[in-house]
Amino acid sequence: QTPSALERLADLSAQRLRLADQVAASKRRSGRPVEDAAREREQLERLGQAAVARGLPHEAATGFFRAQFEANKLVQYRLLGEPPRRGEAAADLDAVRARLDRLNGELLDALGQGLNDAARADCATQARRARERAARRRRLDELHRIALSRALGDLCRRAP
Numbered sequence: 001q002t003p004s005a006l007e008r009l010a011d012l013s014a015q016r017l018r019l020a021d022q023v024a025a026s027k028r029r030s031g032r033p034v035e036d037a038a039r040e041r042e043q044l045e046r047l048g049q050a051a052v053a054r055g056l057p058h059e060a061a062t063g064f065f066r067a068q069f070e071a072n073k074l075v076q077y078r079l080l081g082e083p084p085r086r087g088e089a090a091a092d093l094d095a096v097r098a099r100l101d102r103l104n105g106e107l108l109d110a111l112g113q114g115l116n117d118a119a120r121a122d123c124a125t126q127a128r129r130a131r132e133r134a135a136r137r138r139r140l141d142e143l144h145r146i147a148l149s150r151a152l153g154d155l156c157r158r159a160p
């Protein structure tokens with residue numbers, strides 16, 4: 001059974017959130033702040049253009065990626081507010097960002113169909129199922145599950 005677009009979005013988003021642990025580890029070492037506004041702007045610029053080139057609505061696409069960043073920061077702030085977990089990997093930020101970029105591209109691939117599915121009446125139910133499945137598959141703990149809710153939280157909602 002091929003996964004639905006919402007399942008695909010949830011799974012990629014979950015993978016992105018797992019990488020937040022490595023970003024946080026690198027920031028613990030470097031002392032850099034969690035938020036990097038310039039990096040967010042740069043990603044939004046690129047992703048917004050790529051979305052429009054595929055015929056996706058700019059606002060919905062950038063809104064979706066903004067939510068990905070917010071969710072990622074949520075995980076990082078929580079991890080950095082605690083002592084390092086055992087076996088915390090000392091990751092290279094550039095390498096992790098390259099993986100985030102790749103996931104962004106894959107999210108973009110799934111986003112068109114995902115937005116279509118999200119416009120349906122059963123979005124909330126489908127999104128919850130997709131989140132739960134992704135959480136199990138990617139072994140998310142409570143923190144990362146909350147963050148996944150943040151990452152996908154506005155998907156079923158439309159600006160007036």
Ligand SMILES: O=C(O)C(=O)C[C@]1(C(=O)O)C=C[C@@H](O)C=C1
Pocket residue numbers: 023034035036037039040043068069070072073097100
């Ligand atoms: O690249 C970083 O430094 C991250 O923390 C990751 C990320 C993201 O989710 O892409 C999240 C927060 C930052 O403000 C910028 C980007």
